[in-house]
C-alpha cells in the first residue's frame with residue numbers, strides 16, 4: 001500500500017488518494033468504513049499514528065457538516081457552508097477507496113466493496129453512519145416534492161425548509177419526531193423553535209399555530225433538560241403532543257396522519273391538516289450490514305459501550321451512528337468516542353486489554369430562538385455532563401448561540417475532522433475540575 005501511495009504522490013495527488021480499482025486486492029493495517037464525521041475523524045487520527053497504513057472506504061464525493069443543516073433550515077447559514085469536497089477533508093496520509101462496503105468477513109479479516117475490490121485488514125473501524133428511509137412513512141416521498149413539506153435531514157431539502165417558513169403567512173405549522181433510532185434527537189424541535197421565533201418576530205405568529213408531535217413520552221430524552229423545555233413550549237404557545245408517530249402524509253388534502261404509540265393497528269389515529277409540515281424521517285441501520293456477523297438484533301454494530309471494541313471480534317471497533325452505543329447519535333458524541341477508540345485500538349495492537357471508558361457523552365445544542373441556544377450535554381444515564389463551568393446550561397444563552405453557530409462549525413472542520421481528539425479533551429478537562437461525570 002505504501003508503494004501505491006508513493007506512486008500517487010509522484011503523480012501529484014496531495015490530498016486523500018484514490019488509488020484502487022475494480023477487482024484489486026489491497027492489504028492494509030487499518031480499514032475505516034465511512035468517511036463522514038466519525039470515519040474522517042478516526043482515519044485522520046489513525047493515519048497520523050500509522051501513516052500510509054490506513055484505508056478509508058467511502059463512496060461519496062461530498063462531505064456534509066450535518067449539524068449545520070438545522071441552521072440552513074432556519075435561514076442562518078447557507079447550504080454551501082455545510083459541504084466540502086470529500087477529497088479535501090479526508091486525511092492525505094490515508095488511502096481513499098472510493099467505493100461502498102458490500103460485505104465484511106470478520107472471521108477472515110477482509111471486506112469486499114461493491115465494485116469487487118477485496119481489502120484485507122488487521123484492524124477494522126466501522127463508521128458508516130445510518131440510513132434514512134423516506135418511504136417508511138406512507139406518501140412522504142411524494143409529499144416532499146410539494147411546496148408544503150420539508151425536512152432538515154436532507155442536504156437537498158434543508159434550504160427548502162427556510163423557503164417554506166418564509167412563504168407561510170397563516171395556518172398550521174406541524175413538526176414531527178418519529179419512533180426508532182434517530183440521529184440528533186433534538187433536530188426536530190430545534191427547527192420548531194426557530195420557526196416559532198421567526199413567525200413571532202415577523203408578526204405572523206398570531207395567524208400560525210405551531211405544533212410539535214413527538215413519538216416520545218417526553219419532549220427530550222434527558223429529563224434534566226426536558227424539565228426546562230416543556231415550560232418554555234407552554235409559555236410560547238407551542239402545542240406539544242407526546243406519543244404521536246407520523247405514519248402517512250396525504251399531500252392532496254394536506255393531512256398528516258399520526259398513530260398513537262402503543263395503540264392497536266388502525267386504532268387511535270390522529271389526523272392533522274398542515275400548511276407546512278417538517279418531518280424527521282424514519283432512520284435505520286444500513287441493509288448491507290444486516291446479514292453480517294458485526295451487528296446485534298437491532299442491526300447496529302455491536303460494540304462494548306465503554307471501549308467501543310466489537311463484542312465478538314477483538315480487532316473490530318465502531319463509532320458514530322452505525323454503532324449500537326446506547327446514547328444520542330451526534331457529532332458531539334463522536335468527538336468523545338474518538339479518544340476512547342484510539343486508546344482501545346492501541347491497546348489491542350499492543351495485546352493489552354482496552355481500558356479506556358466512554359461514558360455516553362453526547363450533546364445537543366437546542367436552538368431555542370435566533371440568538372439563543374440551550375446547550376444540552378449528557379451521558380448514558382441522561383445525566384448532565386456539562387462543559388461550561390458556572391453556567392446554568394438549561395438557560396437559553398447568547399454565548400451558546402455563538403458556540404453553535406461559530407465555534408462548533410469551525411471546530412468541526414478544523415479540529416474534529418483532523419482527528420485532534422485531545423483538543424476537545426483539554427477544555428473539557430479544565431472545566432470539569434470539581435465536577436462529577438467527567439468522560
Ligand SMILES: Cc1cc2nc3c(=O)[nH]c(=O)nc-3n(C[C@H](O)[C@H](O)[C@H](O)COP(=O)(O)OP(=O)(O)OC[C@H]3O[C@@H](n4cnc5c(N)ncnc54)[C@H](O)[C@@H]3O)c2cc1C
Pocket residue numbers: 033034035036037038039057058059060065066067068069070099100101102127128129130152153183184187286288319320321322329330331332333334363364365
Ligand atoms: C439535521 C441534523 C442536525 C444535526 N445536529 C447535530 C448537532 O447539532 N450536534 C451534533 O453533534 N450532531 C448533530 N447531528 C448528528 C450528526 O451529524 C451525526 O450524528 C454524525 O454526522 C454521525 O457521524 P457518522 O460518521 O457516524 O455518520 P455520517 O456522518 O452520516 O457518515 C457516514 C458515512 O458513511 C458513508 N457510507 C454509507 N454507506 C457506506 C458504505 N456502504 N460503505 C462505505 N461508506 C458508506 C456515507 O457516505 C457517509 O459519508 C445532526 C444531524 C442532522 C441530520
